[in-house]
Amino acid sequence: MKFETLEIAREGSVATIWMNRPDVHNAFNEALIADLTAACQALDADDSVRAVILAGRGKSFSAGADLNWMRRAADASVEENIADARKLAGMLRTLAEMNKPTIARVHGAALGGGMGLASACDICIAGEGAVFATSEVKFGIIPSAISPYVIRAIGARQAGRYFQTAERISAARAAELGLAHEAVPAAELDARVQDIVAALLQGGPKSQAAAKALIRAVADRPVSDELVEDTARRIATLRATPEAKEGLAAFLDKRPAAWVAAM
Incomplete structure (x- = not known):
């Protein structure tokens, strides 16, 4: 896959999407939004890919919106702005709803849309020098x-603070908020990401996809008869799949499951 603003690196069954606009701290523009959308779609459709890491070249993960792109948006019509916003929202949803596990490898700035990318990934590991913020109100806009x-990651109460203050959030504070799963020394960032990848590769790919769908179906819903029935049907359906049968057989035989042995 060739992209104007990205590099895709493969190591076995793991793909790393490197945002590659280091001169502007991997800030969003039309090209990066389109490339990220296409890359996520392609990798999600590739059965040889088991996990996806999102990372940034240069000094930052992503500093949010490109100022030149924002200037153009300010001069555009409402209809043009809606079309642009839909593309950004669609890219974030494509990333968030990938069937594959996703990990944000965050260093340096993760501001505005960059914080959105980190929140949209399943797992976020931040180096100790990482800085997050929803800085949009400083530009007279909102982190829509x-x-x-972001609200899924840190909750409405904390979002109520940071959406309005645009305060900088350290890696340690991000971990306290639940935005980052872990904050680690910068020198250990890659090793910790690889530890998480190794753990992910032990799981069944279809069950991991089903686990992501389960969270979307259950989160923030009251425990009702319908919800209990839905969860019962989900596990019952999976128990009859070849992947589940192989996982149980591997455990009883004290051997690696087929998806682990194939790595």
Whole structure:
């Protein structure tokens, strides 16, 4: 896959999407939004890919919106702005709803849309020098497209603070908030990401996809008869699949499951 603003690196069954606009701290523009959407779609459709890492070249993960892109948006019509916003929102949803496990490898700045990317990934590991912020109000706008993922990560109460203050959030504070799963020394960032990848590769790919769908179906819903029935049907359906049968057989035989042995 060739992209204007990305590099895709493969190591076995793991793909790393490197945002590659280091001169502007991997800030979003039309090209990066389109490339990320296409890359996520392609990798999700590739059965040889088991996990996806999202990372940034240069000094930052992503500094959010490109200022030149924002200037163009300010001069555009409402209809043009809606079309642009839909593309950004669609890219974030494509990333968030990938069937494969996703990990944000965050270093340096993860501001605005960059914080949205980190929130949209399943797992976020931050180096100790990472800085997050929903900085949109400083530009007279709001973190609208990223809001479903940031609020999911830190909750409405904390979002109520940071969406309005635009305060910088350290890696340690991000871990306290639940935005980052872990904050680690910068020198250990890659090793910790690889530890998480190794753990992910032990799981069945179809069950991991089903686990992601389960979270979307259950989160923030009251425990009702319908919800209990839905969860019962989900596990019952999976128990009859070849992957589940192989996983149980491997455990009883004290051997690696086929998806682990094939790595």
